[in-house]
Amino acid sequence: MNPLESLKEEVVVRLTPKENRVIASFKDATPLDWEDWRWQLRNRIRSLDVLKKVVNLTLQEEKGIVGCGDKLTMSIPPYFASLMDADDPKCPIRLQSVPLGYELETSAEEMKDPCGEDDHSPVHGLVHRYPDRVLFLVNEMCAMYCRYCTRSRMVGDGKRTLSKETYEAAFDYIRSNKKIRDVLISGGDPLTMSDRMLEYIISTLKSIPHVEFVRIGTRIPVTLPQRITFDLVNMLKKYSPIWMSIHFNHAKEITKRVKFACDLLADSGIPLGSQTVLLKGINDKPSIMKKLMHELLKIRVRPYYIYQCDPILGSKHFRTPVSVGINIMEKLRGHTTGYAVPTYVIDGPGGGGKIPINPNYIIARDENKYILRNFANQEFHYVDPQ
Helix, strand or coil: CCHHHHHHHHHHHHCCHHHHHHHCCCCCCCHHHHCCHHHHHHCCECCHHHHHCCCCCCHHHHHHHHHHHHCCCCCECHHHHCCCCCCCCCCHHHHHHCCCHHHHCCCCCCECCCCCCHHHCCCCCEECCCCCEEEEECCCCCCCCCCCCCCCCCCCCCCCCCCHHHHHHHHHHHHHCCCCCEEEEECCCHHHCCHHHHHHHHHHHHCCCCCCEEEEEECHHHHCHHHCCHHHHHHHHCCCCEEEEECCCCHHHCCHHHHHHHHHHHHCCCCEEEEEEECCCCCCCHHHHHHHHHHHHHCCCEEEEEEECCCECCCCCCCCCHHHHHHHHHHHECCECHHHCCEEEEEECCCCEEEECCCCCEEEEECCEEEEECCCCCEEEEECCC
16 A cells, blocks of 8 residues: 555544534545545635534624625635634634634725735736746635735736746746746645646746746645645656745644645655744744744744735734734744744835844944844854954
8 A cells, every 4th residue: 555545544534523523514525535635625615604614703704704805715725624713713723714804904004015026027927026036926826815915916816817828928038037046936826736737837947047946835735735745746856956935824733734744745855944924813922933933843844934914905903013023033042943943024015025124132333343142131242353
């Protein structure tokens, strides 16, 4: 019996009680269906009536679900829905995936395109902000639409058609600009695409001589880990090195099934990094963030970035003061291994790119002399070489 069949056999026997509760909402569904990523995609929870079978909704949630179509549609894979606490509206999984009425309110500082991606798009689907790298948005679809999504202007609406013709225009642009050495494949989520289409994109990029570095940005290993199949990783291995940035926000997301997916990727030689968004009421306490960073290292995912939540329309209830992020960094640096300390960044609103934000460790400077403080607030003097 091959490893995948062994896994499926284990899944049949060991679906969790919460998974069994959710799968019971789907007529004739079996545990083997649960392990099929295509079944998960086809049966994403997209309506109020279906979600009511899974959680006890609040009035604020019902208001958000009814109104969210005007902003960002709701879509939750059954697997990810099974992680939600049915009775706790403050559940970190639930807060990320179920719309709230607050999404329909906007503040003056909020923007439709806070990262200014459309202003830096030379061809459809390509964002070129930094000199040596581009962001390649290959699709509009995600398995689960995060309620704070910085690309809510484009994902899930089906209005920005992407095709082989638009891909070819992007490939031609990359070929014509020899300064581009790094391509980040994102979307939407590229792992919602078939292996064949994904291989077409990766193989074409890898055939461009000056492209040295190809990355995939995804949340699929978290929201739909069944997608990480042996066929997928065997295809990716053919184009090594491929790097993968995975979006994790809370330790509750790191399940046995997610660990299996990350093990499969890491064992295949794919370096994994995590990009986390700082979210009010979800991960804005140092203890919660530290727990996440430690759990990531245990599954061989290197914490990479903590992002200040972008001021997307309807995001006020998710965004924290910047001081909250700085405090988290204070409680990480020196208090845990450096491998568990990501870089805290703000994406400069309007297209400024990632700006690192750190606690101030330089107390004073006089020509070539520095007064520094460490994590314990002890002072040290450093002198530059003459």
